[in-house]
Amino acid sequence: MTSRMRTLLYLSVVPVILLSSTSAIAASDGGSSWTPWLLMWRVINTIALLGLLIYFVKKPLVNFFQERKNSIARELDEAREKRDEAVRLIEEYKTKMAGMEQELAKMSGELKKAAESDSQKLVATAEKLSAAMIESARVTAEQEVRKARILLKNEAVELAMTMAEALIKQKINDQDRKRIVEDYLVKVGGMK
Numbered sequence: 729m730t731s732r733m734r735t736l737l738y739l740s741v742v743p744v745i746l747l748s749s750t751s752a753i754a755a756s757d758g759g760s761s762w763t764p765w766l767l768m769w770r771v772i773n774t775i776a777l778l779g780l781l782i783y784f785v786k787k788p789l790v791n792f793f794q795e796r797k798n799s800i801a802r803e804l805d806e807a808r809e810k811r812d813e814a815v816r817l818i819e820e821y822k823t824k825m826a827g828m829e830q831e832l833a834k835m836s837g838e839l840k841k842a843a844e845s846d847s848q849k850l851v852a853t854a855e856k857l858s859a860a861m862i863e864s865a866r867v868t869a870e871q872e873v874r875k876a877r878i879l880l881k882n883e884a885v886e887l888a889m890t891m892a893e894a895l896i897k898q899k900i901n902d903q904d905r906k907r908i909v910e911d912y913l914v915k916v917g918g919m920k
Contacts, residue, residue, distance in 0.1 A: 814880045825869035832862045
């Protein structure tokens, strides 16, 4: 929003607020003490109050939201890095598993050649051994991938919880707690 648009917004909102507040005050007084000078002082007081609020509240709010935006961006970057690392590990395990299957297939072929010269019994035994090794390697690789996924998820959850706890402890002070309690009491009091 440009400064010109902001100025136009202030100039259009302030008269509405002034007129509504002064008409409400005039109506509550019964109209007996309402004068142009009183109206002028009320307008000046309202403008001064709005100016002070804008002057003192604008910068802290802008800073707070900018810091929050930066914090969320950093957390997202860290989460992306962890996700990329997990994907890399999964691909690495898949590659290792594929290499194991190729190595086992190669070993099976060599065993078949050696077993043909000995007897049919040795060939059958070698095929059984090869199948068992492939299955064992596959099961082991799957277990390692599952362990790695669980470990990465647990680490990500613990890190997120630690960061959230630290952020909450860092951002909320005694003054904020007092303000929250007062706001709550005002809301509860307004419901009666």
